């Protein structure tokens with residue numbers, strides 16, 4: 421057992437059990453300190469092991485089924501899954517198998533299973549690594565696959581699953597001089613102006629991080645502010661602002677930004693991010709449903725199912741079950757109605773969600789237009805560098821999907837539309 425491996429593997433098992441048994445989200449467990457006692461290297465390793473297992477879970481189960489007479493209890497299966505995925509990703513058999521046996525042995529109830537775990541994982545190490553690559557790309561669970569196939573078709577959903585399995589590189593948004601920073605950071609400049617870094621290593625050690633010359637933001641997530649096209653001196657409300665990627669873009673454009681979020685803890689992240697980027701915005705802790713004021717433009721990045729972010733959050737299909745969809749859809753509509761009341765005449769509102777579900781995007785806009793005769797869709801706002809015409813939807817919004825840009829390595833799923841208040 422290598423000295424640094426055990427804590428990372430132990431922590432990865434803790435996180436896996438949290439997601440797969442208790443249906444908790446990784447970000448929640450990490451925010452609550454699950455990895456605080458680890459070294460930065462072990463922390464990164466534990467997260468990588470966990471996300472590798474979640475991305476490859478279906479393959480691990482299919483492989484393990486070849487060697488198991490019956491599936492053991494979930495906590496034991498998670499040890500086997502963790503070992504299997506690490507072995508199939510090239511982990512050294514001795515260290516992986518030894519640590520998995522030790523993890524089982526640390527719980528009195530599982531001690532008698534140590535022999536089985538040793539035998540099964542040794543077989544995986546000897547025979548399973550080849551077949552692993554031939555197993556099908558893992559599918560989304562039925563609660564999510566069903567609605568996505570209805571919306572986009574089976575072929576598109578297979579493309580999304582491929583993108584989810586591949587995971588995501590790190591995208592950044594720069595304050596200025598995107599091509600100069602792409603060269604300095606050895607990244608690639610994407611058609612929409614974001615920079616993609618394939619193997620960035622320790623992010624805070626990269627040039628420009630300390631001075632706030634750039635911030636982490638998926639290329640898709642950088643587009644809603646481009647669609648809003650903030651102008652210097654405009655009064656702009658960022659209605660659901662934390663952790664603040666879009667607030668930074670708005671402030672960097674010279675707008676007079678009010679950043680509002682209901683969560684005090686998350687607003688602290690906005691403040692930290694503004695400070696690092698040497699930008700300013702008025703930070704308000706409050707409810708988007710009751711906030712008052714009059715603004716030239718509003719960005720509504722509403723709470724949503726986040727189903728567009730599975731490339732980076734492979735825990736989501738396991739931690740959630742879709743039961744919160746209806747509540748979120750109702751909240752988005754209520755927020756949109758209130759946001760319209762805060763717009764000056766002639767003002768514009770960008771609604772966006774990191775969701776793959778039309779009910780949280782296209783349908784929201786269609787229904788808002790029916791409820792508000794003084795609203796219209798501004799299609800010209802989508803006329804942006806790198807935006808493909810085929811991404812523009814019937815009602816005049818922009819639909820982004822993980823299966824788009826396969827040549828660049830995909831993008832997050834997102835929806836956005838620019839609405840103008842005529843009176």
Ligand SMILES: C[S@@+](CC[C@H](N)C(=O)[O-])C[C@H]1O[C@@H](n2cnc3c(N)ncnc32)[C@H](O)[C@@H]1O
Pocket residue numbers: 659660661662663664665666667680681682683686706707708709721722723724
């Ligand atoms: C999708 S995230 C926003 C991401 C952010 N715009 C960014 O680019 O970094 C949604 C945010 O909505 C906030 N939120 C949820 N309900 C809210 C409410 N009633 N009023 C204000 N903010 C709310 C959450 O705390 C969360 O930070």
